[in-house]
Amino acid sequence: MPLELKARSEATVPKPTARSRKQSALARRQRNEAVVLAVPALIPVIILSVVPLLIGVSLAFTDSQLISESAPGFVGVDNFARLLRNGAFWNAFGIGAIWSVSVTALQLVCGLALALLLNTDLRFRGVTRLLAIIPWAMPPVVVAIMWQMIYSPTNGPLNWFITSLGGPRINWLGDFSLALPAVILVGVWAGMPQNTISYLAGLQQVPVELLEAARVDGAGAWSRFVHVTLPALKPTIISIVSLSFIWNFNSFGIIYVLTAGGPGGKTLLPMLFVYIEAFRNGNTGMAAAMTDVIVVFLVIVLSAFLLRNFRKGVQA
Amino acid sequence: MRNQPVLIRTLQYVFLAGFLLFLGFPFLWLISTAFKSPAELNSLAVNLVPLQPTLDNFTAAFEAQGLVRAAWNSVFVSVVTTVIVVIISVPGAYVLARYRGKIRAMGSGWVLVSQIVPVALFILPLFFILRMVGLVDSLGGVIAVYVVYTLPFSLWMLQGYVAAIPVDVEEAGATDGATKLQVLTRIVFPLLQPGLIATAIFTFVAAYNEFFFALVLLQSPENFTLSVSLSTFSNGEGLSEIGPLAAGALIASIPSVIFFAILQRRLTGGLLAGAVKG
Amino acid sequence: MKLRHTMVATTVALLALSGCSSPSTSSEGGKTTLTYQYFNNQPAAIAATKALVDDWNKANPDVQVNLVQAPADNLQDKLTTQFSGGVAPDIIQTISPSDILPFAGNLADLSKLLPAETVNDIDAGAKDALTVDGKLIATPTEQQTYVVFANKKLLEQDGVQMPTGDTMTWDTFQKLAKDTTKGGVHGLTWGLKSPTSAFAYLGTGFGAKYFTGEGNDAKAVFGDDELQVPERVQSMIKSGYVDPTGVTQSSSDVLATFYGGKAAMTVAGSYQIANIDSEVPAGFEWTVLPALEGSQSASQLAAPITLSVNAKSKNVKGAAEFVNFYMKADNLAKINLADGQVPPTKSGLDALSKLTNGKNGWAQIIASGKNLVNPSFNSLKKYNSWKTTIATPGYQQYLAGQISSDQLSKQMVDGWTGINH
Incomplete structure (x- = not known):
């Protein structure tokens, strides 16, 4: 969402390019003003965000341990070399990729579908809209506890429904092939609001005249959606998909409580893996190397995605 | 047809x-x-409407799990975070919206980076830094982290609202050599109020719901926030206390749900649109 | 100027925030408050611990003990974070020696702090496991075993021979599971979500070792002896004698199935006796079957719950006195009774036998707690990492039929090599 805000607001930002001859003096005064105004936000950001970020990146090149009397020593790219051979990490990476792609894609489809429904004159829209926001408001830990109850093999409602139709009793979160799909569903549920609301806001900005014009030209509902609505929504979709993908790849709380990475590591997302490496095994240097790899991966995927869409936009 | x-x-x-x-x-x-009794929760039968509704789970949750303390901690941390974030966001957002130049570019860059970088990368050094100043296992440390962690979003939201205020309005008010601070407090601040409410609620909810930092930084039960407290009861062998856990989880989600219900009209009515159009 | 003001303000704010922090140990005018962190989440054991701490606090107004709970599942993360953050509690309970060993350097030497009679009373095997570089870093307090709980009515109704005596062989047990599987009832439900401990305890009877050598030179072994229990369990699952849903759940989760009469038996840590005792529906008759016996013995592991003192505590002596109080025969017996376990001290065991005289299931549990073997992995620092990241997932995959015995062995051995450096 911040990305989108930025994109839209760009146009309204005044350009304080000086018109007078006192150009440099004015510019300097403005710069000083800006510095003073930004300082209250700048200081905590530098101490608790920029500095940690730099330390975090560099920790990856040390043998830093969580519990250690001695200062960490520089080990070059040792951690990365060992990481290359760490099958369990790449396995977690793969699971993270499946998880984020599935959750993001399903969120896009479901969020857009629900937004389209909410943008009509259907009844019960108000209730649905309220319900669509609830997952956003709930702490991830509560979301996980709640779904644990839904998935309970002994007395959960989902199994009750399936067995009453004659199906087998299933331990959703304990089954090797079902655990990941089951947590993906929870991920979709938890991320529905951000998606739905953003798309709804986007839909309300689609110019009515364009839709009217298309209708007059005899375009059907589907054709209007594909040729008018979708192109208008494209900037929103691109920014929401990018952000959702990052958030999903980095998600932690839901899985930590829901499965703790089990069964047999089938839902062990990268972040959980990093957490275990740092705070259970105490290998902070190695854990930092893992996060560095994750960041590089995300930056590459994101740039590729954004560039591709940007190029298309230019050609069109 | x-x-x-x-x-x-x-x-x-x-x-x-x-x-x-x-x-x-x-x-x-x-x-x-x-609202279900232990007997009903231990049985294999499944009912949506409890057979014998009981409030025992709520009493148990309040008594046994230190949930009251955790709830207080959560509210305290979230409110303090929100107040600090709003105060430092207003001038920060103003700079982002009104000035061009290095600060703006750096600010935007940082907002973007902070969205991409996994919190795990921050937590290791943050842990070491907070350990140095003795802020591990303290609400103060968590507040400091939350301020920085919620700031990017809050800045971007607010700068959208600032950008929506026409510069003319500001210039008209800024006669007689009023200082920038006076312009900010007298003109910009009042006009920003809808945006401030939305930003404050978002910050509150983000801090209130946060789990990862709290899990790592808070170690004593008397410092736990609701999420940490609930997570310690949700996994592990020997938990036959689904009822109190559900009661606790329900109580924990009330503040955020209420806030979002209030904000709902604004959210859909045009959190984004409103912020930009004005 | 402005910048400097803001820096000062920020520093002041940070210091003010530091004021919010509360040190774990506080002392005012000679009175100390110590923090005792325990992980137990069994209601009866929690009550017994609270009672014990209350007794101590009444008798020792100058050294008050404040009880705090830690999550059992993530105890290792918790302790790692606490010790590295410098906020570890004064007195620390852990689930087993392997949980506390990584922190040996941060713990007080109890062999010097506890009276000789207390130290000499401790079971020799457990004492060995908890001695690091000549320092006794923890005392054992409770010893669990794995036992078979049975639904009396279901067993009798099937006309099977109720096993008697001190032990029961695995073959007898497997036949029992087979005979009681009928008409929608499984012979056994076994919560094997975290199977490593259960298999290690019961594998001891087959001579399973898992490791040879020590420290960095330790090698993992996973041969026929180690495979006995997993293979037997898997064959029961494949034959349909075990409730398949329960295999992926925790031992507490499956109790609902056991109480509901959907399974004739359940294998669980002896600590479940406390829950079963308090939770069973009216009219439900249960018993504990004789201890499971492998091809070599009915021995199980010595991997006791432990109590340690933080060397950085402001009152190490006071903390050690509390530990000594905890180790008194009567106190230990009460805690173990509430928690369904057996004290690893001679005097504690005698006191518990008296306390449990005639109580359902207890004779078998006390019998199963004899002849405990101190496993070599108790002293391996990386054992817990291996257990959570290699062994548990490996067993889960094996029980789900995803990998073969050979693959399991290979994963277990190679996984250890990857971790132990």
Whole structure:
């Protein structure tokens, strides 16, 4: 969402390019003003965000341990070399990729579908809209506890429904092939609001005249959606998909409580893996190397995605 | 041709019902579980409406799990974070919206970076830094981290609202050599109020719901926030206390749900649109 | 100027925030408050611990003990974070020696702090496991075993021979599971979500070692002896004698199935006796079957719950006195009774035998707690990492039929090599 805000607001930002001859003096005064105004936000950001970020990146090149009397020593790219051979990490990476792609894609489809429904004159829209926001408001830990109850093999409602139709009793979160799909569903549920609301806001900005014009030209509902609505929504979709993908790849709380990475590591997302490496095994240097790899991966995927869409936009 | 709208209408309602069920049922089930007796929770039978509704789970949650303390901690941390973030966001957002130059570029860059970088990368050094100043296992440390962690979003939201205030309004008010600070407090601040409310609620909810930092930084039960407290009861062998857990989870989600219900009209009515259009 | 002001303000704010922090140990005018962190989440054991701490606090107004709970599942993360953050509690309870060993350097030497009679009373095997570089870093307090709980009515109704005596062989047990599987009832439900401990305890009877050598030179072994228990369990699952859903759940989760009469037996840590005792529906008759016996013995592991003192505590002596109080025969017996376990001290065991005289299931549990073997992995620092990241997932995959015995062995051995450096 911040990305989108930025994109839209760009146009309204005044350009304080000086018109007078006192150009440099004015510019300097403005710069000083800006510095003073930004300082209250700048200081905590530098101490608790920029500095940690730099330390975090560099920790990856040390043998830093969580519990250690001695200062960490520089080990070059040792951690990365060992990481290359760490099958369990790449396995977690793969699971993270499946998880984020599935959750993001399903969120896009479901969020857009629900937004389209909410943008009509259907009844019960108000209730649905309220319900669509609830997952956003709930702490991830509560979301996980709640779904644990839904998935309970002994007395959960989902199994009750399936067995009453004659199906087998299933331990959703304990089954090797079902655990990941089951947590993906929870991920979709938890991320529905951000998606739905953003798309709804986007839909309300689609110019009515364009839709009217298309209708007059005899375009059907589907054709209007594909040729008018979708192109208008494209900037929103691109920014929401990018952000959702990052958030999903980095998600932690839901899985930590829901499965703790089990069964047999089938839902062990990268972040959980990093957490275990740092705070259970105490290998902070190695854990930092893992996060560095994750960041590089995300930056590459994101740039590729954004560039591709940007190029298309230019050609069109 | 007449038939098609009816068919489409029906399909639309079917989908809407599906979404209603998917989104609403888990919450309904949580409520139901919170009111069930231990006997009913231990049996293999499944009912949405508790056979003998009881408030025992709520009493148990309040007594046994130190939940009251955790709730207080959560509210304290979130409120303090919100106040600090709003105070430092206003001038920061003003700079982002009104000035061009290095600061703005750096600010935007940082907002973007902070969205991409996994919090795990921050937590290791943050842990070391907070350990140096003795702020591990303290609410103060968590507040400091939350301020920085919620700041990017809050800045971007607010700068959207600032950008929506026409520069003319500001210039008209800024006669007689008023200082920038005076312009900010007298003109910009009052006009920003809708944006401030939305930003404050977002910050509150983000801090209130946060789990990862709290899990790592808070070690003593008297410092736990609700999320940490609940997570310690949700996994592990020997937990036959689903009832109190559900009750606790339900209580924990009340503040955020209420806030979002209030904000709902603004959210859909044009959090984004409003911020930009003004 | 402005910048400097803001820096000062920020520093002041940070210091003010530091004021919010509360040190774990506080002392005012000679009175100390110590923090005792325990992980137990069994209601009866929690009550017994609270009672014990209350007794101590009444008798020792100058050294008050404040009880705090830690999550059992993530105890290792918790302790790692606490010790590295410098906020570890004064007195620390852990689930087993392997949980506390990584922190040996931060713990006080109890062999010097506890009276000789207390130290000499401790079971020799357990004492060995907890001695690091000549320092006794913890005392054992409770010893669990794995036992078979049975639904009396279901067993009798099937006309099977109720096993008697001190032990029961695995073959007898497997036949029992087979005979009681009928009409929608499984012979056994076994919560094997975290199977490593259960298999290690019961594997001891087959001579399973898992490791040879020590420290960095330790090698993992996973041969026929180690495979006995997993293979037997898997064959029961494949034959349909075990409730398949329960295999992926925790031992507490499956109790609902056991109480509901959907399974004739359940294998669980002896600590479940406390829950079963308090939770069973009216009219439900249960018993504990004789201890499971492998091809070599009915021995199980010595991997006791432990109590340690933080060397950085402001009152190490006071903390050690509390530990000594905890180790008194009567106190230990009460805690173990509430928690369904057996004290690893001679005097504690005698006191518990008296306390449990005639109580359902207890004779078998006390019998199963004899002849405990101190496993070599108790002293391996990386054992817990291996257990959570290699062994548990490996067993889960094996039980789900995803990998073969050979693959399991290979994963277990190679996984250890990857971790132990």
